[in-house]
Amino acid sequence: xxxxxxxxxxxxxxxxxxxxxxxxxxxxxxxxxxxxxxxxxxxxxxxxxxxxxxxxxxxxxxxxxxxxxxxxxxxxxxxxxxxxxxxxxxxxxxxxxxxxxxxxxxxxxxxxxxxxxxxxxxxxxxxxxxxxxxxxxxxxxxxxxxxxxxxxxxxxxxxxxxxxxxxxxxxxxxxxxxxxxxxxxxxxxxxxxxxxxxxxxxxxxxxxxxxxxxxxxxxxxxxxxxxxxxxxxxxxxxxxxxxxxxxxxxxxxxxxxxxxxxxxxxxxxxxxxxxxxxxxxxxxxxxxxxxxxxxxxxxxxxxxxxxxxxxxxxxxxxxxxxxxxxxxx
Amino acid sequence: xxxxxxxxxxxxxxxxxxxxxxxxxxxxxxxxxxxxxxxxxxxxxxxxxxxxxxxxxxxxxxxxxxxxxxxxxxxxxxxxxxxxxxxxxxxxxxxxxxxxxxxxxxxxxxxxxxxxxxxxxxxxxxxxxxxxxxxxxxxxxxxxxxxxxxxxxxxxxxxxxxxxxxxxxxxxxxxxxxxxxxxxxxxxxxxxxxxxxxxxxxxxxxxxxxxxxxxxxxxxxxxxxxxxxxxxxxxxxxxxxxxxxxxxxxxxxxxxxxxxxxxxxxxxxxxxxxxxxxxxxxxxxxxxxxxxxxxxxxxxxxxxxxxxxxxxxxxxxxxxxxxxxxxxxxxxxxxxxxxxxxxxxxxxxxxxxxxxxxxxxxxxxxxxxxxxxxxxxxxxxxxxxxxxxxxxxxxxxxxxxxxxxxxxxxxxxxxxxxxxxxxxxxxxxxxxxxxxxxxxxxxxxxxxxxxxxxxxxxxxxxxxxxxxxxxxxxxxxxxxxxxxxxxxxxxxxxxxxxxxxxxxxxxxxxxxxxxxxxxxxxxxxxxxxxxxxxxxxxxxxxxxxxxxxxxxxxxxxxxxxxxxxxxx
Numbered sequence: 018x019x020x021x022x023x024x025x026x027x028x029x030x031x032x033x034x035x036x037x038x039x040x041x042x043x044x045x046x047x048x049x050x051x052x053x054x055x056x057x058x059x060x061x062x063x064x065x066x067x068x069x070x071x072x073x074x075x076x077x078x079x080x081x082x083x084x085x086x087x088x089x090x091x092x093x094x095x096x097x098x099x100x101x102x103x104x105x106x107x108x109x110x111x112x113x114x115x116x117x118x119x120x121x122x123x124x125x126x127x128x129x130x131x132x133x134x135x136x137x138x139x140x141x142x143x144x145x146x147x148x149x150x151x152x153x154x155x156x157x158x159x160x161x162x163x164x165x166x167x168x169x170x171x172x173x174x175x176x177x178x179x180x181x182x183x184x185x186x187x188x189x190x191x192x193x194x195x196x197x198x199x200x201x202x203x204x205x206x207x208x209x210x211x212x213x214x215x216x217x218x219x220x221x222x223x224x225x226x227x228x229x230x231x232x233x234x235x236x237x238x239x240x241x242x243x244x245x246x247x248x249x250x251x252x253x254x255x256x257x258x259x260x261x262x263x264x265x266x267x268x269x270x271x272x273x274x275x276x277x278x279x280x281x282x283x284x285x286x287x288x289x290x291x292x293x294x295x296x297x298x299x300x301x302x303x304x305x306x307x308x309x310x311x312x313x314x315x316x317x318x319x320x321x322x323x324x325x326x327x328x329x330x331x332x333x334x335x336x337x338x339x340x341x342x343x344x345x346x
Numbered sequence: 347x348x349x350x351x352x353x354x355x356x357x358x359x360x361x362x363x364x365x366x367x368x369x370x371x372x373x374x375x376x377x378x379x380x381x382x383x384x385x386x387x388x389x390x391x392x393x394x395x396x397x398x399x400x401x402x403x404x405x406x407x408x409x410x411x412x413x414x415x416x417x418x419x420x421x422x423x424x425x426x427x428x429x430x431x432x433x434x435x436x437x438x439x440x441x442x443x444x445x446x447x448x449x450x451x452x453x454x455x456x457x458x459x460x461x462x463x464x465x466x467x468x469x470x471x472x473x474x475x476x477x478x479x480x481x482x483x484x485x486x487x488x489x490x491x492x493x494x495x496x497x498x499x500x501x502x503x504x505x506x507x508x509x510x511x512x513x514x515x516x517x518x519x520x521x522x523x524x525x526x527x528x529x530x531x532x533x534x535x536x537x538x539x540x541x542x543x544x545x546x547x548x549x550x551x552x553x554x555x556x557x558x559x560x561x562x563x564x565x566x567x568x569x570x571x572x573x574x575x576x577x578x579x580x581x582x583x584x585x586x587x588x589x590x591x592x593x594x595x596x597x598x599x600x601x602x603x604x605x606x607x608x609x610x611x612x613x614x615x616x617x618x619x620x621x622x623x624x625x626x627x628x629x630x631x632x633x634x635x636x637x638x639x640x641x642x643x644x645x646x647x648x649x650x651x652x653x654x655x656x657x658x659x660x661x662x663x664x665x666x667x668x669x670x671x672x673x674x675x676x677x678x679x680x681x682x683x684x685x686x687x688x689x690x691x692x693x694x695x696x697x698x699x700x701x702x703x704x705x706x707x708x709x710x711x712x713x714x715x716x717x718x719x720x721x722x723x724x725x726x727x728x729x730x731x732x733x734x735x736x737x738x739x740x741x742x743x744x745x746x747x748x749x750x751x752x753x754x755x756x757x758x759x760x761x762x763x764x765x766x767x768x769x770x771x772x773x774x775x776x777x778x779x780x781x782x783x784x785x786x787x788x789x790x791x792x793x794x795x796x797x798x799x800x801x802x803x804x805x806x807x808x809x810x811x812x813x814x815x816x817x818x819x820x821x822x823x824x825x826x827x828x829x830x831x832x833x834x835x836x837x838x839x840x841x842x843x844x845x846x847x848x849x850x851x852x853x854x855x856x857x858x859x860x861x862x863x864x865x866x867x868x869x870x871x872x873x874x875x876x877x878x879x880x881x882x883x884x885x886x887x888x889x890x891x892x893x894x895x896x897x898x899x900x901x902x903x904x905x906x907x908x909x910x911x912x913x914x
Contacts, residue, residue, distance in 0.1 A: 240449055241444070241448040241449050241450050242449055242450055242451055242452050242453075244403075244408050244410075245442075245444055245448075245450045245451075246452070247408050247436075248403070248406045248408050248436055248437070248442045249436060249437050249441075249464045249467070249513075250432075250433045250434075250435075250436035250437045250438070250464070250467060250468060251463065251464065251467050252433070252467065255463070255467070259452065259454075259455070259463075260452050263452070263454045264452065264453060264454055337454070338453075338454075
């Protein structure tokens with residue numbers, strides 16, 4: 018019963034997100050062929066698109082139909098596992114997404130994990146030594162860091178570490194057209210390309226787990242079981258991690274997973290600046306040319322992953338907070 | 347475990363605990379000294395905020411403030427310990443059992459896990475042994491086996507308390523400190539927990555801290571009373587519960603609700619001050635019913651006073667009035683009768699302590715009113731002595747008459763009637779007087795407006811008039827009030843209201859009240875002590891709970907039997 022209700026809830030959430038996304042990109046002024054015709058008029062394109070051709074293309078892609086019919090057709094195709102094909106790239110959307118998704122997963126996953134663990138660790142240390150120099154320094158430093166837009170950090174990174182010092186590549190996810198002697202050197206190349214965008218994303222994200230952990234733990238430290246643990250002669254590190262941090266994690270975990278959606282927004286900029294071939298960049302490119310099917314596909318993937326993250330958060334809370342279960346009857 | 351006689355396990359000397367509150371320093375405990383013998387259980391009583399928990403925390407070195415003084419455990423001063431030494435003491439030598447009403451256990455781990463963790467920390471057992479021992483101890487504390495692996499949130503208050511007690515025992519410490527071990531528990535669970543604690547404490551030295559006297563009575567051999575961070579009374583449990591001597595201990599004991607008495611619980615007037623506010627004064631002076639000038643100037647120290655130690659300049663609760671061996675004879679003379687004598691009072695002794703409600707119960711003609719009048723100096727005794735406490739001045743004894751219509755001239759207006767005692771004293775100006783009268787009228791539950799003040803006494807109802815006589819008696823702020831059947835002429839609801847009023851005024855002013863009544867039902871509801879009078883003699887006296895529960899006097903039992911099951 019519980020699972021039935023839960024999955025129903027998630028399905029409805031997903032459906033609402035998909036419909037909003039579907040509508041949102043179609044309500045933008047213009048259409049995919051408008052830009053093609055614009056380009057051709059201005060001499061950017063070799064293809065000349067007349068009014069007639071434009072209408073034909075609209076009809077071919079089914080874009081002349083009323084919105085609700087388009088929506089149902091989209092849902093129908095989706096139910097059959099078909100995401101459609103890209104208007105701009107002229108290839109199946111699923112192929113496009115599958116090409117970009119691993120890179121995004123790699124970049125976001127790395128940044129998300131490192132930012133979360135480092136943030137929680139610094140936050141816990143900061144809260145444990147509240148009002149000490151270390152705590153004040155960490156707090157102010159994080160707040161300043163948090164206020165710098167991520168793309169500015171990205172640009173600085175590019176200018177100094179990549180362009181000037183030449184330590185890291187300027188963009189991309191791997192060296193183009195290179196052949197690698199071993200798997201190791203291939204992995205090394207990928208990591209080498211990953212470092213700058215990942216660090217930028219980590220810096221942009223670090224403040225969130227830090228602040229949340231610090232603030233929650235500061236209030237948990239005042240609980241009776243903390244000093245009671247000390248009276249039992251338990252050593253500080255044990256009290257700090259098993260008592261204080263363990264009981265501060267619940268809101269942190271929830272918030273981190275909910276933050277995933279935000280992280281995707283942040284990664285679009287960073288993928289743009291570093292020309293990293295992930296979903297963010299694909300989304301941006303598709304948006305500029307009004308490539309509806311690709312956008313629909315990307316939004317679907319994002320919605321599923323955000324809802325999935327929430328689901329994981331929900332399950333983790335059950336594991337972390339022993340009190341959750343007893344109120345749910 | 348065998349204890350050497352008089353071997354001191356814990357010696358606390360001049361312990362001060364202070365917390366910083368902004369720039370100000372706030373003392374939770376000041377100049378606290380006590381010895382605890384091996385195998386002894388010491389009870390510490392006191393209200394919330396009296397410094398009990400700070401004391402317990404100091405014994406384990408977890409006070410977040412500054413601690414000065416000495417805590418000598420087996421010849422070694424614990425306050426000299428560094429954190430490493432403390433860790434050896436904590437739980438291995440001294441363990442602290444917390445109240446289950448606090449969130450003491452980590453909500454994320456099971457009970458057994460937390461017990462094992464504590465054992466492993468001190469490296470006395472390996473993990474397997476620790477788990478077995480934890481389960482054994484939990485079973486010993488009567489926590490059902492299926493609950494051993496529960497998380498703290500899944501346990502009830504009583505079960506949690508059992509788990510906490512078991513947790514205290516894991517490293518087999520010598521000294522156990524119990525902080526409110528039964529707070530928030532229902533009576534049955536409380537009883538079981540007390541029995542369990544008694545069983546455990548047989549082999550240990552302990553401190554039990556509680557505001558619940560029933561726990562202390564069951565468990566401890568000696569009782570110390572803490573008030574605002576100072577120890578004010580220290581006595582053997584038996585003598586303490588027979589007669590708490592410090593005015594605060596007495597008042598605290600009276601506020602405690604027990605099954606032994608039908609008496610209404612009475613709160614202590616005022617609130618507990620901080621140690622700083624008192625300066626050099628006695629900490630309890632502001633709420634005390636018998637404070638003298640010295641109490642506001644000097645701090646009392648713990649001194650020997652008979653069978654106990656007391657910190658009171660007055661040596662504990664004083665007798666406001668002591669009347670001993672009073673004789674009174676009325677001469678009857680008439681034309682038709684021969685001269686004859688009626689012995690109204692025969693060798694009567696009575697005393698009233700500060701802040702106490704005493705009832706004088708007996709049939710009409712027993713001599714109750716005569717005794718009341720002699721005490722109020724309205725009549726002179728033939729023989730015997732009446733002595734008053736030094737703080738009681740002649741006008742400090744007031745009398746409330748049975749018949750209000752006879753007691754107040756019907757020609758007086760309300761204002762005149764209530765202001766009369768002040769006029770006699772000639773102490774204050776006309777304006778002040780008016781203000782005092784109006785305040786007093788409000789206190790006794792009458793309107794204080796002009797129209798009411800100008801009413802004549804004959805226009806008032808009996809109930810209103812009785813309130814006027816009460817106001818008249820209390821306006822001079824008496825130390826002792828003798829109320830002679832103040833409710834006998836009133837209807838039941840007015841009766842209840844007047845009794846309630848008298849009690850609340852007694853509580854707020856702290857005066858001694860002698861209530862003369864023939865109604866045992868009233869007496870058992872209001873009084874701390876009861877005197878039973880018959881034909882000019884006191885036939886029985888005692889604390890109301892003892893007297894009502896197990897009177898061996900035939901007359902007293904007769905009086906009570908008459909009332910049993912009757913609405914008379």
